[in-house]
Amino acid sequence: MDYTGEGLSEAQVAPTPWQQARLWVEEAIARSEAQGDVPEPTAISVATVDAAGMPNVRTVLMRFFDDRGPGFVTATVSAKGQEIGATGGIAAALTWPSMFRAIRFRGQAQALTREEVQGYFFSRPWASRISAWASQQSQPVAGRDELEAAYDRYAAQYPDHGNPDDVPVPEFWGGWRVLCDEVEFWGGRRNRLHDRLVFTRTGEGTLDDADSWSLSRRQP
Structure with missing residues (x-):
């Protein structure tokens, strides 16, 4: 080329x-x-x-x-x-x-x-802030179900009320x-x-x- x-x-x-x-x-x-x-x-x-x-x-x-x-x-x-x-x-x-x-x-x-x-x-969307908690970045995971279960746990722990600090910084x-x-x-x-x-x-x-x-x- x-x-x-x-x-x-x-x-x-x-x-x-x-x-x-x-x-x-x-x-x-x-x-x-x-x-x-x-x-x-x-x-x-x-x-x-x-x-x-x-x-x-x-x-x-x-x-x-x-x-x-x-x-x-x-x-x-x-x-x-x-x-x-x-x-x-x-x-x-x-x-x-x-x-x-x-x-x-x-x-x-x-x-x-x-x-x-x-x-x-x-400044990140609420879902992206939750995923920062859910993902143990670079570590092995048994399957996607385990990752999504972690996401659900943190979503329940830090519900979205529309405020920037609804989810603390890990x-x-x-x-x-x-x-x-x-x-x-x-x-x-x-x-x-x-x-x-x-x-x-x-x-x-x-x-x-x-x-x-x-x-x-x-x-x-």
């Missing part, structure tokens, strides 16, 4: 990785709404490594996105939570095949604050932000001569601090 994307040149790229990432995310969301060929535009693949050095990857929804880095929520006792605890390293990728674009983030995981977690948790529920050391923008082009422009951290500033990043190109 020959990719027909516009790619990304040094003359086009924004001054900071945050500005360029925000632009592409906004364009992906807009295209999803207008054309429908970008399903789940904020779905982000998260890669970690366990204590034995084995890699693992899974796709979640990006629930936080600002100049500190992309963030997501999860059960902290899940496989990803345990692996982050073991090494601290993390990588993540946003991919939009129909747009011939992708963004890769690499760095260290930083736990979200409890205030951030609570703020997001209380102690084992939280999330992480990727504190990036590197952000790569991939743009597909014809003849497999794709663009790979990489921002590499050189200072302590945020993703929107131009003085904290250097820009280079990698071969495809």
Whole structure:
């Protein structure tokens, strides 16, 4: 397959990785709404490594996105939570095949604050808050009946009265932000001569601090 994307040149790229990432995310969301060929535009693949050095990857929804880095929520006792605890390293990728674009983030995981977690948790639909209690994420389960029975128990324990705090935030529920050391923008082009422009951290500033990043190109 020959990719027909516009790619990304040094003359086009924004001054900071945050500005360029925000632009592409906004364009992906807009295209999803207008054309429908970008399903789940904020779905982000998260890669970690366990204590034995084995890699693992899974796709979640990006629930936080600002100049500190992309963030997501999860059960902290899940496989990803345990692996982050073991090494601290993390990588993540946003991919939009129909747009011939992708963004890769690499760095260290930083736990979200409890205030951030609570703020997001209380914005979720009641059923999603119940499922956070019912699912012992990444643990084995005998069958779907067992999972649905757990859901019913917690639904009875925390009935829906229409209030954000009808369901408390589980102690084992939280999330992480990727504190990036590197952000790569991939743009597909014809003849497999794709663009790979990489921002590499050189200072302590945020993703929107131009003085904290250097820009280079990698071969495809």
